[in-house]
Amino acid sequence: MDLFDSDDDTCSLSSFYTMRSEIPRMDEVHVHKDLMLDRYLDALYEKRSSTREQALASIVEAFKSGLQHEFVEKNFATLLQRCLHCIKKGSSKESSLASHVIGLLALTVGLGDQAQEILEESVTPLSQALKSCSEASKITSILECLAVITFVGGTNAEQTERSMQTIWQMIHPKLVSNVVATKPSPAVITTVVSSWAFLLTTVDRWTLGPKILQETVAYLSTLFEKDDRSVRIASGEALALLFELGIIEKFDAKAKGSDNGLVIEESVSHEALVNMDRLISKVTNQVRDLAVEAGGKGCVKKDLNTQRSLFKDLVEFLEDGAAPETSTKVGGASIETSTWCQMIQLNFMKHFLGGGFIKHMQENELLHDVFSFTPKKIGGHSTMKVVSVTKLSCQQSKDAIHEEAEDDISNKEVLFN
Numbered sequence: 001m002d003l004f005d006s007d008d009d010t011c012s013l014s015s016f017y018t019m020r021s022e023i024p025r026m027d028e029v030h031v032h033k034d035l036m037l038d039r040y041l042d043a044l045y046e047k048r049s050s051t052r053e054q055a056l057a058s059i060v061e062a063f064k065s066g067l068q069h070e071f072v073e074k075n076f077a078t079l080l081q082r083c084l085h086c087i088k089k090g091s092s093k094e095s096s097l098a099s100h101v102i103g104l105l106a107l108t109v110g111l112g113d114q115a116q117e118i119l120e121e122s123v124t125p126l127s128q129a130l131k132s133c134s135e136a137s138k139i140t141s142i143l144e145c146l147a148v149i150t151f152v153g154g155t156n157a158e159q160t161e162r163s164m165q166t167i168w169q170m171i172h173p174k175l176v177s178n179v180v181a182t183k184p185s186p187a188v189i190t191t192v193v194s195s196w197a198f199l200l201t202t203v204d205r206w207t208l209g210p211k212i213l214q215e216t217v218a219y220l221s222t223l224f225e226k227d228d229r230s231v232r233i234a235s236g237e238a239l240a241l242l243f244e245l246g247i248i249e250k251f252d253a254k255a256k257g258s259d260n261g262l263v264i265e266e267s268v269s270h271e272a273l274v275n276m277d278r279l280i281s282k283v284t285n286q287v288r289d290l291a292v293e294a295g296g297k298g299c300v301k302k303d304l305n306t307q308r309s310l311f312k313d314l315v316e317f318l319e320d321g322a323a324p325e326t327s328t329k330v331g332g333a334s335i336e337t338s339t340w341c342q343m344i345q346l347n348f349m350k351h352f353l354g355g356g357f358i359k360h361m362q363e364n365e366l367l368h369d370v371f372s373f374t375p376k377k378i379g380g381h382s383t384m385k386v387v388s389v390t391k392l393s394c395q396q397s398k399d400a401i402h403e404e405a406e407d408d409i410s411n412k413e414v415l416f417n
Contacts, residue, residue, distance in 0.1 A: 033062070033068075033071075034070060034071055036058070036062070037059065037062055037071045037075075038071075038075075039055075040055040040056075040058050040059050040062070041055070041078065041079060041082065044056070044082040044085075044086065045082070049090060052086060052094055053090075053091070053093050053094050053097060056083075056086065056094060056101060057097055059079075059097075059101050060097060060100050060101055060104065063101065063105070063108060063356070064104065064353060064354065064355060064359070064360075065356060065359060066363065067108055067360070067363050067364060068108060069108065072105065072108055072109060076105075076114060079101070079105060080102065080105065080117075080118060080121060080122075081121075082098075083098040083099075083102050083105075084098070084102075084121065084122060086098035087099060087125055087126065087129050087142070088125055088128075088129070092133070092135045092137065092138040093137075093138075095133075095138050095141070095142070096140075096141035096142075097141075099126070099138075099141040099142045099144070099145035100141055100144075100145065102118060102122055102145050102149060103144060103145040103148035103149060103352060106118050106148055106149045106152040106153060107148065107152060107353075107364060107366060107367075108364075109152075110365060110366040111152065111366060115149070115152045115153035116153045116155060118149050118152075118153050119149045119150060119152075119153030119154060119159065120153075123146070123149075123162070123163065123166075126142050126145060126146050126166075127146075127166050129142055130143070130166065130170060136184075136185045136187050136188050137187075139170065139184075139188050139191070140188060140191040143191050143192060143195045144191060144195055144351075144352055146163050146195070147163070147167065147195035147196075147198050147199055147348070148352060150163040150199055151198065151202060152366065154202070157203065157204075157205070160199055160202055160203060161203075163199060164199050164200065167192055167195050167196045167199070168192065168196050168216075170184060170192050171184050171188065171189050171192045171193075171219075172215075172216075172219050186226065186231050187230075189226070189228075189231050189234075190228070190231050190233075190234045193220075193223070193231070193234040193235055193237075194237075194348060194351075195348075196238065197234070197237055197238040197241050197344050198344060198345065198348040200238070200241055200242075200245070201241065201341040201344055201345050203245070210272060210276075211272075213242075213247065213248070214272065214275065214279065216242075217239070217242065217248070217276075217279055217283065218279055220235045220283070221279065221282060221283045221286060223235040224236070224283070224286045224287075224290060225286075229303040229307045230303070232290060233306060233307055233310050236287065236290070236310050236311055236314055237310070237340065237343075239283060239287075239314070240313075240314050240317060240340045241340050241341060241344060243317070243318065244317075244323065244339060244340045244341060248276075284318060287311050287314050287315055287318065288311075288315055290307060290308075290311040291308055291311035291312045291314070291315050292308070293307065323339050323340050323343075324340075324343065325337065325338045326343055326346070328346065330361045330373070330375065331375060331376050333373065333375055333376040335361070335371050337371075342371070345370065345371070346371065349367065349370075361373060362375045
């Protein structure tokens with residue numbers, strides 16, 4: 001009997017009220033962390049959705065607050081399957097939380113067979129959930145999960161391309177057959193473009209052909225015209241990445257008959273080259289305009305400043321090829337980025353991990369490798385201090401942009417140390 005589908009209260013493991021008292025809250029520091037996680041996992045078999053949601057939320061916090069290797073070693077398969085079951089059968093909130101858990105599980109296990117298993121077991125249920133879902137919060141959670149598990153568990157270009165197409169079709173379905181076009185919300189558009197660009201950072205060659213490349217750039221151009229600045233910013237970063245990876249240059253080389261072995265399968269006509277040149281000229285002008293856009297009535301100054309900064313960096317990049325540099329302090333060490341690729345990866349991970357970003361950067365070897373980061377240790381233990389981010393322009397004489405992260409946990413007790 002499926003506990004999710006049954007209407008019989010007696011078939012649940014115990015009543016919701018009993019489970020509420022049995023499932024410890026995160027602030028009950030005297031309960032051993034493994035026992036707590038075991039109870040949360042048991043609660044995923046509960047009939048009541050609210051109980052499962054509470055348990056999933058607690059698992060998310062536990063996995064953000066530290067690397068739960070011992071628990072995962074014992075319960076990897078069970079946790080993965082219960083989360084997939086929640087995505088298939090649970091409420092929207094439950095599906096969102098379960099998706100987040102799966103992404104955190106992939107980051108916890110790191111590269112290897114288990115990460116590959118997560119990807120192969122999850123990609124179909126996640127794709128099916130996207131097709132049947134219309135709620136923005138659920139869609140964004142599933143998209144971010146798919147991006148993370150592909151980033152960690154993907155072992156070949158085909159797997160990455162498959163996930164990128166699944167993500168992209170949520171906002172631009174005409175690139176994929178048999179998909180009905182719907183009008184996505186700004187939050188969904190932003191997540192799609194950010195997740196797609198995040199996976200594009202792992203691609204060393206473009207295999208989708210010049211037609212799709214041209215349609216992709218054209219679509220990004222339309223997103224520059226959206227009112228939502230988060231959409232514009234995500235689209236700007238994606239465009240910058242296409243230029244940085246040389247994908248658009250490959251298009252031009254193929255069109256001129258000198259592809260030098262670059263992988264763009266389809267032939268490129270002279271007309272296509274002219275159209276692409278016009279398109280590049282258009283987006284370049286859009287980038288310049290967005291870099292100096294004036295704020296109107298009701299404009300959120302922070303969002304406007306972020307947009308201007310991003311597009312000023314993009315203008316400089318298009319003119320002289322110099323990507324913005326960033327320095328993110330974690331404890332006594334710093335994560336340095338000097339490419340759009342690195343910056344996009346870092347920003348995505350910071351967003352996905354939220355308040356757990358510091359802890360994971362201190363302890364997660366996968367992230368150490370991704371960002372070439374070595375945490376500074378004092379007395380044999382990783383330091384735990386506020387993250388501060390300094391964004392450096394291409395020319396050091398210009399004003400630096402400082403952004404202080406809100407995640408100050410240096411004076412707090414963290415349960416899952």
